[in-house]
Amino acid sequence: MKVLLLGSGGREHAIAQKISQSKRLTKLFIAPGNAGTSSLGENFELEIKDFNAIANSIAELGIDMCVIGPEDPLVNGLVDFLRESPLSKNTMLIGPAKSGAQLEGSKEFSKQFMQKHGIPTARYSSFTPSTMDEGKSFLKTMNAPYVLKASGLAAGKGVVIPETLEAAEKELEDMLGGKFGAAGNVVVIEEFMHGIECSVFVLTDGKDYKILPEAKDYKRIGDNDKGLNTGGMGAVSPVPFCDEAFMAKVRTRIVEPSIEGLSKDGLDYKGFLFIGLMNVGGEPFVVEYNCRMGDPETEVVMPRIESDIIDLFEALSRGKLNDAELVLSKKTAVTVVTVSEGYPGNYEKGKVIHGLNEISTGFVFHAGTAQKDGKTVTNGGRVLAFTHLGDSIQEAVAGSYAMIDKICYDGIYFRRDIGKDLI
Ligand code: AMP
Ligand code: GLY
Numbered sequence: 001m002k003v004l005l006l007g008s009g010g011r012e013h014a015i016a017q018k019i020s021q022s023k024r025l026t027k028l029f030i031a032p033g034n035a036g037t038s039s040l041g042e043n044f045e046l047e048i049k050d051f052n053a054i055a056n057s058i059a060e061l062g063i064d065m066c067v068i069g070p071e072d073p074l075v076n077g078l079v080d081f082l083r084e085s086p087l088s089k090n091t092m093l094i095g096p097a098k099s100g101a102q103l104e105g106s107k108e109f110s111k112q113f114m115q116k117h118g119i120p121t122a123r124y125s126s127f128t129p130s131t132m133d134e135g136k137s138f139l140k141t142m143n144a145p146y147v148l149k150a151s152g153l154a155a156g157k158g159v160v161i162p163e164t165l166e167a168a169e170k171e172l173e174d175m176l177g178g179k180f181g182a183a184g185n186v187v188v189i190e191e192f193m194h195g196i197e198c199s200v201f202v203l204t205d206g207k208d209y210k211i212l213p214e215a216k217d218y219k220r221i222g223d224n225d226k227g228l229n230t231g232g233m234g235a236v237s238p239v240p241f242c243d244e245a246f247m248a249k250v251r252t253r254i255v256e257p258s259i260e261g262l263s264k265d266g267l268d269y270k271g272f273l274f275i276g277l278m279n280v281g282g283e284p285f286v287v288e289y290n291c292r293m294g295d296p297e298t299e300v301v302m303p304r305i306e307s308d309i310i311d312l313f314e315a316l317s318r319g320k321l322n323d324a325e326l327v328l329s330k331k332t333a334v335t336v337v338t339v340s341e342g343y344p345g346n347y348e349k350g351k352v353i354h355g356l357n358e359i360s361t362g363f364v365f366h367a368g369t370a371q372k373d374g375k376t377v378t379n380g381g382r383v384l385a386f387t388h389l390g391d392s393i394q395e396a397v398a399g400s401y402a403m404i405d406k407i408c409y410d411g412i413y414f415r416r417d418i419g420k421d422l423i
Contacts, residue, residue, distance in 0.1 A: 001310055002062055004029045005041075006048055007069025010337070010367035010385040011295035014302040015067060015309075016040045017363060022310040029061060035376050036366025048073055051081045059087035065313060068095035068271070071292045075105035075153055079268075092317035093270070096291050100206070100262060100269035103289040107158075107188045108151040110289050117261035119254055121286040124190035126151065129176045138189055139168050147190045150175055152183030156231060161192070195280035197287065198239050199297050202255055203312060206269040208321040209259050210312070211251065213237045213304045213328055215297040216422070221344060223417040230344045231382055234336045234418030236393060237300040241279060241422075250277065250284045258289075270316055299365045299385045300333035334396035335387040336404060336418045337367065341411030343381035351378040351410040358406040362388040362399055378409055393419050 001024045005016055013036040019028055020040040028041030031054075037043055046053055048070070058066060066082065068074055077098035082088040095101075102109045114121045127135035139146055146168035150158030158180050162168040175184040201212040215237040221227040242250075254275060262269045274290035274297075293301070302309075306327040315324035340347035349368075353376045356364065365387060368380015384407070388399025397419040404414060 001025055001064045002027045002029070003310070004031065004058060004061065004063045004066045005037075005069065006031055006046075006054070006066065006073065008032050008034050009069070009295050010365040010382065011293050011298040012069045013037050013365040013367070014298045014363070014385075014387075015069060015293070017365070018302040018305060018309045019067070022308045024308060024310040024314075029063070031057070034366045034379070035369040035371045036364070038371070051078055054078065055082055055085040055087040058082070058091050063088075063091055065092040065094065065310070065317070067313065068093070069292060071101070071104050071153065071290060074098075074101040074271075074291050092314060094313050094317065095271040097268035100267040100271075101291040102267075103273070104291040105153055106151050106186075107149045107288070108186050111188055111190070113261055113265070114286055117257045117264075119257050119261070119286055120284065122147070122190040122193050124188055126186050126188045127172070127176070128186055132172065132176050135172050135176075135187065135189060136169050139165060139172065142189070142191060145192050146171075147192050148172060148175060149188040149190070150180040150184035151186035151188055152180070154180045154183040158183055193278040193280055193285055193287070195278040195285070196241060198242055198277050198279060199294050200242075200250055200255070200275045200277055201293060201297070201301055202259070202273040202275065203316060203321065204259055204262070204269055204271070204273055205316045205319045205321040206267070207259065207263050207319070209255060210321060210324070210326045211247075211255060212326070213301045214239050214242045214247070215294070215300050217294060217297055218415060218418055221415075223415050228344050230339070232294070232296045232337065233339070233415045234334070235296045235300045236396075236419045236422055237297070237304055237333050239422070240393075246279060246282060246284065254284055254286060270319075295367070296335050296337050296382075296385050299335040299363070299387050303333050303363060303387055303389060304329045304331065329389070331389040331391060332393050332396045333387055333389050334393065334400045334419050335365070335385045336400045336414055337385045338383050338404060338407065338412050338414040339381055340368075340378050340383060341413055343413070347381055348411065349377070349379050352376075353378060353383070353407065353409045355407040359403050362386060362403050364403065383409070383412075393423050397423075
């Protein structure tokens with residue numbers, strides 16, 4: 001089986017690592033990939049926005065299966081395009097079509113979907129520039145803090161949580177006035193949920209599903225969840241507060257109605273469904289859906305999957321997911337992300353990374369790296385994710401930090417408290 005994986009982050013490195021273990025694999029291509037994925041397969045330059053170029057590469061390389069990592073191409077209809085192109089119509093595609101990807105591409109759509117299918121989520125209403133006054137009246141019916149979301153894709157920055165009514169009204173004006181461009185043409189206002197967040201990942205062919213390991217992500221830049229939001233500074237799987245009783249509720253109240261909803265509404269979905277959840281006193285509520293895996297959650301989820309992932313992907317693509325077997329490791333996985341000084345604001349690139357060769361345990365997943373003059377250098381805000389497996393959270397946390405001890409680059413920064421709240 002020849003596989004093409006699209007994307008370039010830590011998520012794609014972790015997926016590539018899992019694919020590379022498959023007995024079914026003959027060759028793996030990653031486009032564009034990063035310095036880490038080049039050791040698992042062949043990286044090649046491809047503009048992910050250029051759907052024609054992707055179809056051409058699929059035909060030229062004889063690709064049997066294409067796995068799509070990031071949300072943008074999914075939301076913009078890459079799967080529909082490849083399915084219709086004579087160059088790629090026989091290729092197995094792992095990722096939802098545009099109709100299914102709306103669950104991430106439009107927050108208004110996803111809230112309507114949840115409401116229609118009775119899936120627990122925060123009370124909400126949505127507004128456009130012509131209904132701004134109604135939006136301000138709606139805000140007055142809510143309690144602080146206020147949650148405002150640009151409905152469209154806004155690179156993870158479209159959610160603002162003002163503390164006062166005045167600030168929320170001003171934010172609504174700014175968002176509807178174009179602060180996030182077209183993504184904010186519709187703004188969802190919803191109730192703030194008080195609880196602990198976790199992420200549940202589901203593999204689905206649109207009718208059957210497999211629940212993958214859940215994870216907890218650490219979003220803020222500073223220890224003890226202080227400071228600015230980032231793409232994610234670390235993750236842990238499994239999550240102790242997602243115990244059997246909680247996961248049973250997640251399955252019956254959220255996963256099953258979500259999958260049934262996809263099929264009832266005729267939404268075309270063969271891929272990963274990432275459900276962001278709030279655990280409110282033991283009861284699960286959906287914060288959001290994403291149509292792809294999370295990053296850095298993938299860096300703890302993939303190492304816990306023991307089954308051959310190509311078998312799972314193939315079954316999913318043929319609509320026979322129920323026939324495939326999912327075996328999971330009981331171990332705990334922890335990942336700690338090292339970033340560039342200044343992130344999530346401005347940062348410099350091109351710093352030489354020392355010590356990679358000294359690491360002999362765990363997995364080093366590259367997020368933002370490049371090769372320059374034979375050296376691995378920093379090439380992004382999030383640089384590397386260090387994953388370790390252990391029999392307990394303590395053991396896995398200690399393993400990840402021991403890996404980081406061997407690494408240095410100019411401006412290295414990482415949180416020191418990943419997983420410690422769960423011990
Ligand atoms: P989203 O992009 O919808 O996941 O929102 C980004 C982050 O904002 C979430 O991960 C939560 O931390 C927070 N958030 C979003 N919606 C709510 C809500 N209704 N109540 C509390 N926090 C929320
Ligand atoms: N870690 C959150 C995300 O991938 O959206």
